[in-house]
Amino acid sequence: MRKALLGQAGLLGLLLGWMACQQSPGVGQTEEGTLMPGAVEVTDTLWRGVLLAGRTLVLEGLSGQVLLQGTEGDVARLRFVRAGRGADAAAARRALRQIQIREEGTTSTFRYHLQARRVELVRVQVEGIVPRTTRLLLTRAGGTVRVEGIEGPIRIHLVAGEVHVRDAADSLEIRLQNGSVSAHFRRLPIDAVVTIQTENGDLWLTLPREADAQIQAETAAGAVRIEDLTFSKRRLQPRGAAGARFDGQLGQGRARIMLRTAHGDIVLRSGGPNGLKLPDLMRPLPPDTVFQEPGAP
Numbered sequence: 001m002r003k004a005l006l007g008q009a010g011l012l013g014l015l016l017g018w019m020a021c022q023q024s025p026g027v028g029q030t031e032e033g034t035l036m037p038g039a040v041e042v043t044d045t046l047w048r049g050v051l052l053a054g055r056t057l058v059l060e061g062l063s064g065q066v067l068l069q070g071t072e073g074d075v076a077r078l079r080f081v082r083a084g085r086g087a088d089a090a091a092a093r094r095a096l097r098q099i100q101i102r103e104e105g106t107t108s109t110f111r112y113h114l115q116a117r118r119v120e121l122v123r124v125q126v127e128g129i130v131p132r133t134t135r136l137l138l139t140r141a142g143g144t145v146r147v148e149g150i151e152g153p154i155r156i157h158l159v160a161g162e163v164h165v166r167d168a169a170d171s172l173e174i175r176l177q178n179g180s181v182s183a184h185f186r187r188l189p190i191d192a193v194v195t196i197q198t199e200n201g202d203l204w205l206t207l208p209r210e211a212d213a214q215i216q217a218e219t220a221a222g223a224v225r226i227e228d229l230t231f232s233k234r235r236l237q238p239r240g241a242a243g244a245r246f247d248g249q250l251g252q253g254r255a256r257i258m259l260r261t262a263h264g265d266i267v268l269r270s271g272g273p274n275g276l277k278l279p280d281l282m283r284p285l286p287p288d289t290v291f292q293e294p295g296a297p
Contacts, residue, residue: 053074151170182203217257233247
């Protein structure tokens with residue numbers, strides 16, 4: 001009987017130990033105010049440089065802020081700030097050590113792939129300068145993305161976060177599940193294709209005054225607003241109970257622009273010489289900037 005009780009006590013101890021290992025590591029908060037698992041965070045910094053020489057730069061995996069600036073030259077210089085979280089400093093360091101940055105180069109691309117076993121406990125912030133003519137492909141789970149002065153084609157796929165692009169000068173593709181987008185074009189080539197899509201969030205697009213493009217903008221729940229753009233052709237149609245679809249032509253309509261949001265407003269504007277207006281600096285638009293069909297109330 002005593003052996004049976006001891007056996008049960010041992011089994012109970014093993015179960016309690018296993019349950020303790022499965023407990024939540026606590027809740028912490030980033031400097032930006034985001035709540036994350038793990039009460040303690042530790043970080044380290046890794047520097048990387050690569051000669052792109054016309055290759056596409058690919059950054060993929062995990063979450064974290066991305067800040068990239070275009071500059072002259074052929075070399076990308078990047079700083080990876082890795083962060084791991086845990087219930088205490090030792091656990092946070094273990095999470096940090098699990099973060100891997102894999103590098104792979106071919107004649108056409110150079111790829112940084114970020115990975116970890118416990119993705120919910122880690123993030124990697126990427127900052128740096130890249131050649132102005134870089135072709136950029138960015139695929140991540142979440143975080144704010146700010147890209148400025150990159151004149152090559154840009155593709156950004158993000159699950160959740162915000163994207164801000166300034167001084168674009170080529171084709172642009174941005175796809176999010178949750179988050180808002182602001183995009184500013186210094187120059188819009190006539191063969192450019194621009195696609196910006198989110199499920200939940202507002203879209204701001206700033207174009208040069210001389211832009212030559214066919215624009216289609218649709219929201220399932222929200223408004224389409226225009227500021228300082230003169231369309232040769234334009235049409236607004238209602239979509240469901242709360243949405244709208246706008247079709248408009250600037251110039252000859254050679255570039256192609258498609259904007260989609262399920263829940264949010266779409267704002268189209270002319271930027272002028274230095275025209276980016278970030279969302280937090282935008283002044284309220286007067287009601288008459290919303291296109292209405294002729295004869296609509």
